[in-house]
Amino acid sequence: MATMKGAVEGVKNKQPAAMQITAEQILREARERQEDDAFTPPAQKVMDPEELAVYRLQQRKHFEDRLRMNRMAIGCWLKYAAFEEAQRDFERARSVYERALDVDHRNSTIWLKYAEMEMRNRHINAARNVWDRAVTLMPRVDQFWFKYIYMEEMLDNINGARALFDRWVDWEPDDHAWTSYVRLEMRANQSERARTVFNRYVTCHNLPRAWIKWAKFEEKQAQTTNARAVYEAALQEMDERDHTEEFFIAFAQFEERAKEAERARVIYKYALDLLPRSQAQELNKKYVQFEKQHGDRKGIEEVVTSKKRFQYEEAVKRDPFLYDAWFDYVRLEEASIDPGIGFGRAREVFERAIANVPPAPDKRLWRRYIYLWLKYAIFEEVVARDQQRARQVLAECLKVVPHDVFTFGKLWVHAAHFEVRQRQLDKARKLFGVSIGRCPKEKLFKAYIQLEMQLGEVERCRQLYHKYLQWNPANCNGWISFAELENSLGELERCRAIYELAISQPSLDMPEMLWKSYIDYEISQQDWDRTRTLYRNLLERTKHVKVWISFAQFESDAARERGGDAAKVEAAEAAAAVFVEADAAFKESGQKEERSLILEHWKELEQQTGEQARIARVVARMPKRVKRKRAVVGDDGEAAGWEEFYDFIFPEDEAKAPNLKILDMAHKWKKQKLTQANEANVGDDVAEEND
Numbered sequence: 034m035a036t037m038k039g040a041v042e043g044v045k046n047k048q049p050a051a052m053q054i055t056a057e058q059i060l061r062e063a064r065e066r067q068e069d070d071a072f073t074p075p076a077q078k079v080m081d082p083e084e085l086a087v088y089r090l091q092q093r094k095h096f097e098d099r100l101r102m103n104r105m106a107i108g109c110w111l112k113y114a115a116f117e118e119a120q121r122d123f124e125r126a127r128s129v130y131e132r133a134l135d136v137d138h139r140n141s142t143i144w145l146k147y148a149e150m151e152m153r154n155r156h157i158n159a160a161r162n163v164w165d166r167a168v169t170l171m172p173r174v175d176q177f178w179f180k181y182i183y184m185e186e187m188l189d190n191i192n193g194a195r196a197l198f199d200r201w202v203d204w205e206p207d208d209h210a211w212t213s214y215v216r217l218e219m220r221a222n223q224s225e226r227a228r229t230v231f232n233r234y235v236t237c238h239n240l241p242r243a244w245i246k247w248a249k250f251e252e253k254q255a256q257t258t259n260a261r262a263v264y265e266a267a268l269q270e271m272d273e274r275d276h277t278e279e280f281f282i283a284f285a286q287f288e289e290r291a292k293e294a295e296r297a298r299v300i301y302k303y304a305l306d307l308l309p310r311s312q313a314q315e316l317n318k319k320y321v322q323f324e325k326q327h328g329d330r331k332g333i334e335e336v337v338t339s340k341k342r343f344q345y346e347e348a349v350k351r352d353p354f355l356y357d358a359w360f361d362y363v364r365l366e367e368a369s370i371d372p373g374i375g376f377g378r379a380r381e382v383f384e385r386a387i388a389n390v391p392p393a394p395d396k397r398l399w400r401r402y403i404y405l406w407l408k409y410a411i412f413e414e415v416v417a418r419d420q421q422r423a424r425q426v427l428a429e430c431l432k433v434v435p436h437d438v439f440t441f442g443k444l445w446v447h448a449a450h451f452e453v454r455q456r457q458l459d460k461a462r463k464l465f466g467v468s469i470g471r472c473p474k475e476k477l478f479k480a481y482i483q484l485e486m487q488l489g490e491v492e493r494c495r496q497l498y499h500k501y502l503q504w505n506p507a508n509c510n511g512w513i514s515f516a517e518l519e520n521s522l523g524e525l526e527r528c529r530a531i532y533e534l535a536i537s538q539p540s541l542d543m544p545e546m547l548w549k550s551y552i553d554y555e556i557s558q559q560d561w562d563r564t565r566t567l568y569r570n571l572l573e574r575t576k577h578v579k580v581w582i583s584f585a586q587f588e589s590d591a592a593r594e595r596g597g598d599a600a601k602v603e604a605a606e607a608a609a610a611v612f613v614e615a616d617a618a619f620k621e622s623g624q625k626e627e628r629s630l631i632l633e634h635w636k637e638l639e640q641q642t643g644e645q646a647r648i649a650r651v652v653a654r655m656p657k658r659v660k661r662k663r664a665v666v667g668d669d670g671e672a673a674g675w676e677e678f679y680d681f682i683f684p685e686d687e688a689k690a691p692n693l694k695i696l697d698m699a700h701k702w703k704k705q706k707l708t709q710a711n712e713a714n715v716g717d718d719v720a721e722e723n724d
Contacts, residue, residue, distance in 0.1 A: 092116055104136055111146055118150055126150060127159075141167075141174050152184060160184065168197075172204050179213070191221050205237050212246065224254060239271055241280035248287060257291050278308060278316045285319070294327040310343050317343055338369045349385075356401035359386035363408065367416065376417050383409045387430075396439040403441050406430035410447070420455060427451060440468070442476035453484070473504050478511075486518075494518060507540045509547040520554065528554065536570075552587075561591045578627040581615035582634050589638060605647065608638050616654070625681040629656055656681035 079085045096113040099106065110133035117126035130147040137143065144167040151160035164181035171177065178201045185194040198214040211234040218227040231247040244267035251260035264284045268276070281304035288297040301320040305313055317340055324336040345362035348355060363386065366379040386405050391398040406426065413423035427448040434440060445468035452461040465481040468474075478501040485493040498515040505511065512535035519528040532551040541547060548571050555564040568584045588607035612635040619628035632655055639647045661680050667673035 089120060107133065107137065107140055107143065110136070110143070114146065114150070118154075123150075123154065123156070138170065141171065141176065144171075144177065145180070148180065157188065168200070172201075175206065175210065178206075178210065182213070182217070186217065186220075191217070202233065202237070208238070208242065208246075211237075211243075215250065235267075235270070239275070241267070241271065241275055241277050241283075244271070245280060245283045248283070252287060252290075260287060261291075276304075276307065278304070278313055281308075282316055282319050285323070289323065289327075294323075297323060297327075298332075305339065310346050314343075334369075338365060341365055353389045354391065354398075356386070356389075356405060359389075359405060360401075360408070362386070363405075363412075367412065370416070379412065380417075383412065390433065394435050394438045399434070399439075399441075403430070403434070403444055406433075407444065407447055410451070414451065414454075423451065424455075436472045440472040440474065442468075442474045442480070445477055446480045449480070449484070458488075469500065475501075475505070475508065475511075478504075479514075482514075491518075491522065506538050507542050509535070509541050509543040512547060513550045516550070516554070525558070552583075556587070559594070564591075576618055576622070578615075578619075578624075578630050581611065581618075581631060585611040585615070585634070585638070605639060605641070605644075609635065609647075612638075625656070629658075629681050632656070653684065656684075 077088075079088055096109065096116065099109050100113070103109070110129060114126045114129040114133070117123075117129055127147075130143065130150070133140075133143050134147075144163065148160050148163040148167065151157075151163055161181075161184075164177060164184070167174070167177045168181060178197065182194045182197045182201075185191075185197060194217060198210070198217065201210055202214065211230065214230050215227045215234075218224070218230060227250070231243075231250060235243045235247060237243075244263060248260045248263040248267075251257075251263055264287065267280065271280075281300060285297045285300040285304070288294075288300060301316070301323060304316055305320065308316065321336045321340055324332045342362070342365060345358055345365065348358040349362065352358070359382075363379065363382055366382050370376060370379060383405070387402075387409060389402075391402055407430075410423045410426045410430070413419050413426055427444075430444060431448065434444065445464060449461040449464040449468075452458070452464065461484070465477065465484070468477050469481065478497060482494050482497045482501070485497065495518075498511065498518070501511050502508070502515065512531060516528045516531040516535070519525075519531060532547075532554065535541075535547055536544075536551065548567070552564055552567050552571075555567060564587060568580070568587065571580055572584070585608040588611055589605070592603040592607045612631055615631045616628060616635075619625075619631060632651060636648065636651045636655070639651050659680050660677055662675045662677055665673045665676050
């Protein structure tokens, strides 16, 4: 029993401690307890040969142990060899380098360190031996050759350096090796040998950069003839694909420096004709600069034209359907036409432009395209003076357009007018007839009628108007033009019959224009009864306020035309009768704004008579304009606030609604109170100023 009690009392408390220690706190404390200064081993001083031997033995044992663990540690081999060199034990140092080369003989760093050790310690033959082994084993490492040759040159062994270069160039190295060889010969004052090197160089690398370097070398030696011969030989020896922009620029600039402007111009032009546009952008810029410096006005214009031509070529290449770019290109070629050359270039651009037919039968896409055809036809007719070719262009354009889907009236009209200018009336009429029969348009009818009118063919005009109005009887402009034609011919009854037929049509696009033209015609004939009848007929169809005002104005003018002393009074009476009728009509329909407008015009007309009684009678009918508010209902049917509007209150409305009079009196009372308050404020201000 006692044992069990002791066991219970000895149970460990597994609850978390009140103070918790985190890993971050442990690391921070460890960092704080570290010593500030790093440990530095004590310096060892070698005092006698025995200590030196012990030190060497320890270092060698250290390096050997490390290399025994990792033979591929090249850095350790290099440190080992540097240690032996520092001890002036060159045999051991060479042994270390040789052992390192046995491990990795393709490592260029080992060869470089090995040779540099021999050179530093003036072991020339040993260094030559190392370099010779290195360049034999790895001839593609340029650094070996450069350092080997540099060593021989420093030893003033020019022939040895030259022999090394000859060995090197047999491997066909890059440009640096050849240019270094040339510089060696120039330092040795052997210019002929340098030319021989350049000859071998361009044979090995038949590229523009090699020829350009040779030419610049000759130019630097003041051998202009030799430099030009180099450039000319390059043109003969290089393949055509190697005729680059860089080469032609260098050649042309050389001729420019040699004061041979004509030669440079020929080179520029030849290069621009030879190279594609995309590969000659910089060349074109250089040519422009050259012409600005050395060319005349014509040459500069040619250069600018060539530059713009290049820009347009790039634009149409990116998007062949960009017709605005084609227009600019065509205008450029038209402006740069040379009578001695002809129109070939302009025609070529036109043909290329019209070959890009829009991809879809959408009139919006075809509009600019058709103008290209028209411009082409005008160019052939006016500039090239080739009428037959112009006729062919127009005929081909008419074939291209899908007339069953849409057509272009301007195209038919231009083709017909072209035939008229060529005195081919039959062909012009045939074109108009085909266009009207195949794809009738208002513009075609008008152009055909205008042509026949200019020719004096009245019967043909009447026939065309008949077809025109049969095709579109709702066109008020057509009816009016037909009636005006008959009126100009003195056929009054025909004119009136046309107007009557027109207003009897069930559907019209602009009936107000037609009625106005008919009424103006009757007024011009001074047939007042017919005019009055027309107004009455029009009022049966529409009660528009402008019709009433025009009717009243007509009655007034008609009364004045009859003359007499009482003409003004008669005119006012006649107009007043119409205004009274209009006022009654709008009163009945409840159109307050139109009624107010009628009364305003009536008042202006009565004021012309000068009779106060008549004016007072109209003024008594005038309404009051008041501002009111009304609820606004949104699209969803819910209230959207209030809006202000102006309403008209006529005298008879005030009699029906007595509350309006009370509101009017309240408004006057409020206005009077505001006036009195303002006067009192002004009096107080004056009194203060006097004080």
